Amino acid sequence: MADSLRDQLLKSGIVKQVREEKRPAAPQGGKSIGQRPGGGPFKGGKPGQHKPQGKPQGKPAGGKSQEDIDLAKAYAIRAQTEANERKRAEQAAAEEARVRRERKLKIQQLLEGKTLNKADAEHVRHFEYGGKIRRVHVDADQLKAINAGELGVVQQQGRYLVVTRELADQVKAIDVNQIALLVEPGSEGSIGEDGVPDDLIW
Template identity: 80%
Template sequence: MADSLRDQLLKSGIVQQVREEKRSATPQGGKPSKGGRPPFQQHGGKPKPSPHKPQGKPSRGGTQEDIDLAKAYAIRAQAEANERKRAEQAAAEEARVRRERKLKIQQLLEGKVLNKATEVDQVRHFEYGGKIRRVHVDAEQMAALNRGELGVVQQQGRYLLVTREIADQVRAIDPHQLALLVEPGNEAGVGEDGVPDDLVW
């Protein structure tokens, strides 16, 4: 079987070609390379791997497009972090200003509140914060409120009766704390139930 194969190879000319390649692969010293095989056959017939990496497309992980995208994400994340920080600082500053205003109003009202614990037989209704509120007054205070000589200030959930001068000062500090102050010339008539005629329920 081996002879017939050899014979077939000789006839086809492949063996002759291999012999010629062996001769051309022999070094100048005349000695054949180790094992008598050409260099490309020393490793099982496979050519030696090249020490250089094959020249092809660069890996996707390091392309300029990926780098630019990573930079864009980093810039966006930094901008969002800065925006959150600014919002937190603004909220903290607003809370500080509110506390300062509340303290100023509290100091302004000390000893100047005109609410009476007794002898108040009337209730003055007014709108504040989208709801109908009320303050207990006597007849004289009711008339003064309706003429704009007195005002009502909201402080810590209570409605405090004060002079117009104090009410104007409170309005200058924080207008949201002024619950009621009738402007002169806009006096509203008040019914027996203490509800002004122009107040819509």
């Protein structure tokens, strides 16, 4: 009777279902103890023991040493300093050019209509200016006045203009470099017949 009941249970599938329920479940993911996460067995040592991961010690990120970083900073500071110096030099040059333009304009306005040059002047007065021998045409009276310091010669836009002593002093106050010739009274040397001072070196 027992065998008959067993046979009946096997045939009905009840016994098979009970056995499958009692069978222990395999580890999730099909992994067994003693295997590493990659699926293979651990090699050389106990499970869980492995070399630490990470970048080699001694160098910062990017592979640059501290010395390289310090050098790069030094170059950057130097470049910035040189750029600032160039900027200051350019600003100074621009300011100097502006001042020169203003001085020339002021002198031009001061001299306008007040020069004493004569188209028919028959004498030539030589003088040294800018490291070279220059000359201006004057008449006999102007030549004497220049040598006595009563008249002066001003350089303006490449021309040499004869002016009064008072006007020459005003120009000198603005820009002394524009005074081409202004003899101090009592200090003139002897002048030759050609208007050239005896002590003037050609």
